[in-house]
Amino acid sequence: MEGLINRYRNLLQSFKTDFKRSHYNKINWNGRAICILGARGTGKSTLMLQYLKENLPLDQSLYLSLDDLFFKQNSLVDLAERFYQLGGRNLLLDEVHKYEDWQSAVKNIYDFYPDLKLIISGSSILALQKSQADLSRRLVYYELPELSFREYLSLKLKIELEKYDLTQILKDHQKLIDPILASVPDVMLHFENYKKIGAYPFFLEDERDYISKINQLINVIIDYDLPEGKDISTSTQAKLKKLLYLISTSVPFSPNITKLAEKTDTTRPRLLEMLHMLEVSKLIKSLRSSSKGISMMNKPDKIYLSNTNLIYALALENQNSGNIRETFFYNQLENSGSILTTAKNGDFLVNNQFEFEVGGKNKTFDQIANIPNSYIAADEMLHGMGNKIPLYLFGFLY
Structure with missing residues (x-):
């Protein structure tokens, strides 16, 4: 686990929070379990890391990408248990669909640790949507679309522009x-x-x-x-x-x-x-x-x-x-x-x-x-x- 923590801390140190997608404010980050859907490349990982960096205590939080080779031989549920025992209370799981039988793992983590906050995301929308029937009682789903023209201008020119309904x-x-x-x-x-x-x-x-x-x-x-x-x-x-x-x-x-x-x-x-x-x-x-x-x-x-x-x-x-x-x-x-x-x-x-x-x-x-x-x-x-x-x-x- 120490290697995973070091990787996540190094990633967070170099991470910028100066630009946020407008959908950032549509998410109820106070929810106990959140799933962020979206096509590849839309910025789901960025959204999660921005929230972590600005709002969560580092010593109680862990960001993991489940396409990490660590999970080819190690159990996500076992890691979550150890993380919780060490005082962890915020677990962020990216590319969650890369973990075999991830639905069961997320269900077990949610049920076993009621005061553990879960934020998950993935790029395989078909695989994630298939889980909604099983996990709808536990997860609240949000969708992150492509950049709007306004967001593109804000990101490229580093300016604030108003959005309109x-x-x-x-x-x-x-x-x-x-x-x-x-x-x-x-x-x-x-x-x-x-x-x-x-x-x-x-x-x-x-x-x-x-x-x-x-x-x-x-x-x-x-x-x-x-x-x-x-x-x-x-x-x-x-x-x-x-x-x-x-x-x-x-x-x-x-x-x-x-x-x-x-x-x-x-x-x-x-x-x-x-x-x-x-x-x-x-x-x-x-x-x-x-x-x-x-x-x-x-x-x-x-x-x-x-x-x-x-x-x-x-x-x-x-x-x-x-x-x-x-x-x-x-x-x-x-x-x-x-x-x-x-x-x-x-x-x-x-x-x-x-x-x-x-x-x-x-x-x-x-x-x-x-x-x-x-x-x-x-x-x-x-x-x-x-x-x-x-x-x-x-x-x-x-």
């Missing part, structure tokens, strides 16, 4: 622009950069390697994380990657499931299952009618990659501007808590109340004319007017 943006968008421009005069340039390399905090490491790291991330999710939650073959993994590429190069994608099954050399039911796996893994988002259920066997009305960076990584020179714009809009609104479904005339119905058409600066209201509470989210526009709002402003929702 959707009602503020719809009502006062013209007033909100000036304080943004005062801090970020070249906001449009940063917006174009964000769409390519801004969704994951590791853009800070080296922007030149960012796209290749995105591709590595996709491979790790499909080749390693998915098999931890579901028994899939290598041929299915190859088909999942082909499916992602087809989605990335499409115009805003209304899928023909039969043709898509043919292109990926699979059956219709299997294709729907594959789409479900990609959605649970946070690689795609499926848009459906509000009247449809979210069953795996219900065909989505539209399919998007989860964020615009994935489009640039997969589609290379074949990106569709409409796909990029709609993907950004869907990503930022859903990650901020809005519910998006298909619209009767426009691209999205938000919270069953607001209808949006997403396009370039010349986009007109023709498709949503005379529809109450209808708006245009327009790219390539610095300032908005009336119900036509700059697209980048929706990146300030969280």
